[in-house]
Amino acid sequence: xxxxxxxxxxxxxxxxxxxxxxxxxxxxxxxxxxxxxxxxxxxxxxxxxxxxxxxxxxxxxxxxxxxxxxxxxxxxxxxxxxxxxxxxxxxxxxxxxxxxxxxxxxxxxxxxxxxxxxxxxxxxxxxxxxxxxxxxxxxxxxxxxxxxxxxxxxxxxxxxxxxxxxxxxxxxxxxxxxxxxxxxxxxxxxxxxxxxxxxxxxxxxxxxxxxxxxxxxxxxxxxxxxxxxxxxxxxxxxxxxxxxxxxxxxxxxxxxxxxxxxxxxxxxxxxxxxxxxxxxxxxxxxxxxxxxxxxxxxxxxxxxxxxxxxxxxxxxxxxxxxxxxxxxxxxx
Amino acid sequence: xxxxxxxxxxxxxxxxxxxxxxxxxxxxxxxxxxxxxxxxxxxxxxxxxxxxxxxxxxxxxxxxxxxxxxxxxxxxxxxxxxxxxxxxxxxxxxxxxxxxxxxxxxxxxxxxxxxxxxxxxxxxxxxxxxxxxxxxxxxxxxxxxxxxxxxxxxxxxxxxxxxxxxxxxxxxxxxxxxxxxxxxxxxxxxxxxxxxxxxxxxxxxxxxxxxxxxxxxxxxxxxxxxxxxxxxxxxxxxxxxxxxxxxxxxxxxxxxxxxxxxxxxxxxxxxxxxxxxxxxxxxxxxxxxxxxxxxxxxxxxxx
Amino acid sequence: xxxxxxxxxxxxxxxxxxxxxxxxxxxxxxxxxxxxxxxxxxxxxxxxxxxxxxxxxxxxxxxxxxxxxxxxxxxxxxxxxxxxxxxxxxxxxxxxxxxxxxxxxxxxxxxxxxxxxxxxxxxxxxxxxxxxxxxxxxxxxxxxxxxxxxxxxxxxxxxxxxxxxxxxxxxxxxxxxxxxxxxxxxxxxxxxxxxxxxxxxxxxxxxxxxxxxxxxxxxxxxxxxxxxxxxxxxxxxxxxxxxxxxxxxxxxxxxxxxxxxxxxxxxxxxxxxxxxxxxxxxxx
Numbered sequence: 001x002x003x004x005x006x007x008x009x010x011x012x013x014x015x016x017x018x019x020x021x022x023x024x025x026x027x028x029x030x031x032x033x034x035x036x037x038x039x040x041x042x043x044x045x046x047x048x049x050x051x052x053x054x055x056x057x058x059x060x061x062x063x064x065x066x067x068x069x070x071x072x073x074x075x076x077x078x079x080x081x082x083x084x085x086x087x088x089x090x091x092x093x094x095x096x097x098x099x100x101x102x103x104x105x106x107x108x109x110x111x112x113x114x115x116x117x118x119x120x121x122x123x124x125x126x127x128x129x130x131x132x133x134x135x136x137x138x139x140x141x142x143x144x145x146x147x148x149x150x151x152x153x154x155x156x157x158x159x160x161x162x163x164x165x166x167x168x169x170x171x172x173x174x175x176x177x178x179x180x181x182x183x184x185x186x187x188x189x190x191x192x193x194x195x196x197x198x199x200x201x202x203x204x205x206x207x208x209x210x211x212x213x214x215x216x217x218x219x220x221x222x223x224x225x226x227x228x229x230x231x232x233x234x235x236x237x238x239x240x241x242x243x244x245x246x247x248x249x250x251x252x253x254x255x256x257x258x259x260x261x262x263x264x265x266x267x268x269x270x271x272x273x274x275x276x277x278x279x280x281x282x283x284x285x286x287x288x289x290x291x292x293x294x295x296x297x298x299x300x301x302x303x304x305x306x307x308x309x310x311x312x313x314x315x316x317x318x319x320x321x322x323x324x325x326x327x328x329x330x331x332x
Numbered sequence: 333x334x335x336x337x338x339x340x341x342x343x344x345x346x347x348x349x350x351x352x353x354x355x356x357x358x359x360x361x362x363x364x365x366x367x368x369x370x371x372x373x374x375x376x377x378x379x380x381x382x383x384x385x386x387x388x389x390x391x392x393x394x395x396x397x398x399x400x401x402x403x404x405x406x407x408x409x410x411x412x413x414x415x416x417x418x419x420x421x422x423x424x425x426x427x428x429x430x431x432x433x434x435x436x437x438x439x440x441x442x443x444x445x446x447x448x449x450x451x452x453x454x455x456x457x458x459x460x461x462x463x464x465x466x467x468x469x470x471x472x473x474x475x476x477x478x479x480x481x482x483x484x485x486x487x488x489x490x491x492x493x494x495x496x497x498x499x500x501x502x503x504x505x506x507x508x509x510x511x512x513x514x515x516x517x518x519x520x521x522x523x524x525x526x527x528x529x530x531x532x533x534x535x536x537x538x539x540x541x542x543x544x545x546x547x548x549x550x551x552x553x554x555x556x557x558x559x560x561x562x563x564x565x566x567x568x569x570x571x572x573x574x575x576x577x578x579x580x581x582x583x584x585x586x587x588x589x590x591x592x593x594x595x596x597x598x599x600x601x602x603x604x605x606x607x608x609x610x611x612x613x614x615x616x617x618x619x620x621x622x623x624x625x626x627x628x629x630x631x632x633x634x635x
Numbered sequence: 636x637x638x639x640x641x642x643x644x645x646x647x648x649x650x651x652x653x654x655x656x657x658x659x660x661x662x663x664x665x666x667x668x669x670x671x672x673x674x675x676x677x678x679x680x681x682x683x684x685x686x687x688x689x690x691x692x693x694x695x696x697x698x699x700x701x702x703x704x705x706x707x708x709x710x711x712x713x714x715x716x717x718x719x720x721x722x723x724x725x726x727x728x729x730x731x732x733x734x735x736x737x738x739x740x741x742x743x744x745x746x747x748x749x750x751x752x753x754x755x756x757x758x759x760x761x762x763x764x765x766x767x768x769x770x771x772x773x774x775x776x777x778x779x780x781x782x783x784x785x786x787x788x789x790x791x792x793x794x795x796x797x798x799x800x801x802x803x804x805x806x807x808x809x810x811x812x813x814x815x816x817x818x819x820x821x822x823x824x825x826x827x828x829x830x831x832x833x834x835x836x837x838x839x840x841x842x843x844x845x846x847x848x849x850x851x852x853x854x855x856x857x858x859x860x861x862x863x864x865x866x867x868x869x870x871x872x873x874x875x876x877x878x879x880x881x882x883x884x885x886x887x888x889x890x891x892x893x894x895x896x897x898x899x900x901x902x903x904x905x906x907x908x909x910x911x912x913x914x915x916x917x918x919x
Contacts, residue, residue: 064438111620117434118367119619122574125567126612133612137605183776190775190782191768191789198751198762205749208711210737210766210829219772249563253442260439292450299443300425307432315755315809 026174030167038166040282042238045173046231047274051258052180052267053227058256059265059313060193061220062200064121067128068228068255073247075101075229076236077135080149081142083237090155090237094230101229105221113217128252135244148243152236169238176234180227181267188267196220197265261302263309272310334477339600340593345484345553347592348491352546353569354576354584355498356539362515362579363535365434369441370421371543372566373448374414376559378544379551380452381410383461386551403468407490407548411541418540419533445562452559460558463551487549494542495585502581511535515579568595571615577628586626662689664724664833664865665710665741671718672705679705681889682719687833687882690859692866694876696900697886698910703869704746706886707837711743712736724832738766740832744822744839746869752811756802756821759810760793763828796824800854816847820854827858836868840875852878877901885909 030038054068075097082088082096112123138145155172156162163172187193195216198206207213236242258277263269280295302310353375360368385406425444429436471482502508513521514531522528550565551557568591576587591611598610618625665687672680680702687693695703708714710721712733721728728736742763751759768789770782797803800820805813810821819839826834839855840848855866856879870876876883876897883900885893887909893900900906 064435112616115619115623118361118365118578119574119623121367122570123616123619126571126615129567130609130612133606133609137609186776186778187772190786191765191770192772192775194754194758194762195765197754197758198765201751201753202749204713205745205751206762207733208713208737208743208745208749209762209825210734210742211762212732212734223772249567257439257442260435264435289450289454293447293454296443296445296447296450299446300440303432303436303440303443304425304428307429307436315753315758 030170035166038170040278042166042170042173044275044278045170045177046235047255047258047278048177048271049173049180049231049234050228050255051262051270051274052177052184053224053231054255055224055259055265055267055270056184056187056196056227057220057224058259059263059270060188060196060200061217062117062264063217063220064117065124065221065224066121066249066252066256067124067126067131068224069247069249069252070124070128070131071101071105071225071228072232072235073131073135073242073244074104074225075232076242076247077143077149077232078229079233079236080152080242083153084149084151085142090153090233091157094155094233097233098226098229101232102222102226105225106218109218109221113214113221125249125252128247128249132244132247132249135247144243146244148241150241152240152242154240155234155237163237169234173234176230184267188265192216192219200265257299261299261309263312266309266311266313269309269311269313276310335600337478339596341478341480341484343593343596344589345487345592346595347572347589348487349546349550349553349565349588350569350572350591351495351585351588352491352542353565354572354588355495355581356535356543357566357570357573358576358579358581358584359511359515359535359539361573362581363511363518363531364426364430365518366426366437367441367570368539369438369566370425370444370448371539372564372569373445373452373562374418374421374540375543375547375550375565375569376557376562377417377448377452378410378414378540378547379557379561380456380461380547380559381413381544382406382548382551383456383463383557385409386548387461387464400468403548403552407545410544410548414540414544414547415537418536422532422536449559449562456559458559460556463555463557468552483553487553490545490549494545498538498542499582499585507534512581568611571611574615575618575625577625580625580627583625583627590626663687664689665867666722667706667710667719668722669719670706670709670716670721672702672709672714673717678889680709683886683889683891685884685891687865687867689865690863691881692855692859692868692879693882693884694880694897695867695869695884695886696871696876697892700888701886701909702889703886704837707743707835707869710736711741711835734766737829737831740830741835742826742829742831742833743835744819744826744837746837746841748815748818748822750810750818750822750825753809755807756797756810756813757790757793757806759821760796760824760828761789763796763825764789764792764830767830793828796828799827800824816843819843819847819851823854832863832865834864834866836866838869838871840870840872845874848872848875851875855879873901 029041032038050068050072053071054065057063057065057068078097078100079090079093082093083090088096108127112120115123135143136146137143143149154162154164156164163169195206195211198209198211199213199216203213232242235246254277258273259270260273261269261276262271262273281291353371356371356374357368360366360371386402389402421444425440426437429440468483468486473480473482473485500508502511510521510526511531511534513524514526514528518528521531550561569588572587572591573584574587575591576583576585591614594614595607595611599607602610663686665685667683667685670680670683671678683702683706685693685695685706695706697703705714709716710723710728712728712731712735715729723736723739723741726739728739731739751762754762768785770779770785773779774782794803794806797806800823802813802817802821802824805817805821810818813821819842823834823836823839826836840851843851852875858864859866868880880897883895883897884891885900885903885906892909893903893906895903
């Protein structure tokens with residue numbers, strides 16, 4: 001067997017030791033004790049989760065979604081309303097919020113999923129705005145208008161396990177992010193991930209190759225929305241208050257940029273993008289007024305010099321046993 | 333009836349703003365296939381420039397140019413400045429990115445938008461500014477039951493004039509034909525000898541100029557301006573572009589006017605709070621049932 | 636002589652009785668009956684009939700704009716017919732979406748190659764097996780043994796197809812990076828990966844050199860010997876048509892104007908006229 005035919009695991013192009021260092025850093029970080037930085041790291045985690053959820057829709061399938069915060073808003077408000085009005089525990093509401101967001105995505109995207117790229121973009125913008133404006137207008141008196149809903153509980157299991165400080169929230173979000181990364185990597189290596197990427201490359205060819213394009217597009221939206229709903233749930237209970245202005249179009253644009261600047265379809269790229277977006281304001285805090293100017297300029301320059309993203313998705317050898325290698329007929 | 337007619341009038345006025353901004357979107361999208369997110373902020377910039385000229389330069393203006401002169405000067409200066417800024421934006425932020433595809437262009441456009449918006453905030457401060465009340469005399473005309481103000485007349489006449497000129501250029505001149513050809517198929521147009529760089533220069537100069545004019549007029553009409561107004565108007569104007577048919581100039585005009593009227597009617601007959609929601613729902617319905625817009629061409633993909 | 640039923644237009648389609656017998660005893664895999672397709676006011680396909688026999692290579696030829704690709708697009712489900720029927724393996728294909736038709740056993744290639752450019756050659760071919768797999772979200776996320784077995788099966792099958800078209804060495808190369816001729820073969824490998832009964836090729840030799848066309852012809856002939864397959868192709872290259880077709884159908888302006896054995900079609904005056912136009916009237 002030739003040495004240069006050795007197969008490598010797909011997409012784990014980060015050296016193993018780098019991953020171990022990052023995970024160790026992640027675990028030890030809270031020992032620094034500085035709640036402010038731990039909170040920053042918490043929001044890094046939220047952006048990471050949102051970026052990963054949008055990555056399914058935008059990165060893997062290539063669907064222009066500029067209204068993603070709308071899904072998070074649905075999740076956050078579901079948690080907020082059901083918790084404050086009916087006292088339902090936050091932890092139980094996590095899957096409920098995910099389902100609410102996913103269900104909403106299914107209902108709303110079904111009639112429009114066939115739309116061409118740019119038009120879909122506009123519709124998603126409209127969708128996000130409709131959600132925000134409706135929440136702002138306090139329909140039936142349940143969303144609290146511009147002031148939002150407050151008094152949201154902490155997640156808890158009985159009275160001995162309560163997530164009530166920065167460090168615990170930090171671990172909560174990063175555990176969820178870790179599980180999400182695990183799931184997404186496996187999806188990337190599967191028939192489903194392949195189908196998604198085929199749709200992104202050429203929808204007509206994908207359909208002509210036997211892929212049910214409509215089903216997989218909807219699936220991406222549902223999964224992405226569900227994860228955004230989870231992010232909404234955690235966000236709501238950390239802040240203890242939700243208001244419509246947190247979920248505006250600007251935030252959706254930021255998520256869009258995270259996926260694109262990091263690298264479409266690339267999980268490490270999305271994490272870097274999320275880090276950039278959440279840490280940038282901190283790093284440039286001293287410049288205050290000018291920092292958004294710098295941010296805008298950086299976005300433009302990134303696209304001029306590295307349009308593929310900071311860490312583009314690498315495609316390569318797929319991991320499975322090769323029949324041809326086994327029989328030695330590998331020199332065609 | 334009176335309410336209906338007045339709402340119609342208000343709708344046409346707002347619609348003129350949307351139409352003028354939409355023209356910029358439509359021209360750029362038609363030829364470059366780029367949603368210029370920065371366009372709304374260029375409109376906002378025009379508004380602020382007008383503010384500087386009219387409000388901060390009041391003494392100078394009234395003494396040298398008179399009331400009407402001030403308004404005209406503001407509009408012309410804003411238009412010229414925006415034309416310059418628009419072409420600069422294309423030069424710096426978009427030109428190098430064309431080969432990379434549509435998505436990097438969108439990110440870049442968003443970057444420019446953020447940059448412009450925050451530049452306005454840095455220069456003019458984060459709090460909303462206000463135009464003075466009487467840039468034009470507050471006279472009005474009474475036609476039957478309906479009252480139409482002088483300002484509205486000016487806005488409608490000026491917008492109509494600008495749109496007519498643009499319509500004439502686009503539909504009746506050779507240059508306009510070149511623009512329409514580029515919008516349909518840029519590469520073939522270039523092969524046919526059309527100087528695409530000239531076309532690009534024109535659309536990135538004229539679009540923002542029209543937007544800037546709209547900006548000054550919006551300032552005069554609503555008086556209050558804020559640095560985030562670019563997004564709101566930009567989004568609505570883009571909706572108007574889609575409504576009329578992307579890449580279609582007359583469509584953008586009709587789309588804008590129609591959108592303004594729909595918004596006012598929605599606000600009047602449904603509820604003011606939900607008027608924006610109403611507008612977006614209309615947009616979504618149009619896209620589901622008639623994605624090419626009212627005047628757009630049916631574009632089929634050859635398999 | 637055998638006359639077709641386009642009598643109302645005055646066009647008669649002539650087929651030798653001899654031709655009819657050669658094909659008459661084979662099973663019919665695909666039957667197109669009076670197919671009509673309109674786009675606005677333009678009639679692209681007008682009452683078109685075709686029968687494709689099992690195990691044969693059938694060709695559709697005709698000048699540009701004759702409606703050949705439109706027929707393909709209806710057969711593969713991209714368009715729905717405005718009139719007539721398409722019957723595959725005894726079942727009517729109406730109302731089926733393209734991916735359902737692939738699952739039923741028809742695979743196609745495109746006139747302008749449509750590959751998944753930024754994916755590897757292996758991934759392109761593996762995508763063909765998508766409709767033959769069943770792993771869902773749950774089993775993919777948790778890597779159930781069923782899913783892993785299925786992925787291995789898909790991978791092996793894909794490698795086999797790549798090997799079959801001679802592209803195994805490019806398996807990890809991005810599809811956009813390989814040569815044009817190789818891309819054509821890759822598209823065929825992807826279509827074969829769907830385990831089709833009918834392979835529908837749209838101008839497969841377009842853009843290929845003479846040598847590459849000959850390799851393609853040999854490949855298709857060998858394919859028929861090795862597998863239980865039927866091939867339908869659109870072609871402009873007469874060498875290919877004459878070289879490998881068992882049966883040729885000629886279209887012009889949406890209609891069938893002739894059909895028969897390759898050598899008979901070659902000399903058919905109606906066909907020549909369709910391609911080259913009528914002889915000029917003598918000048919006075």
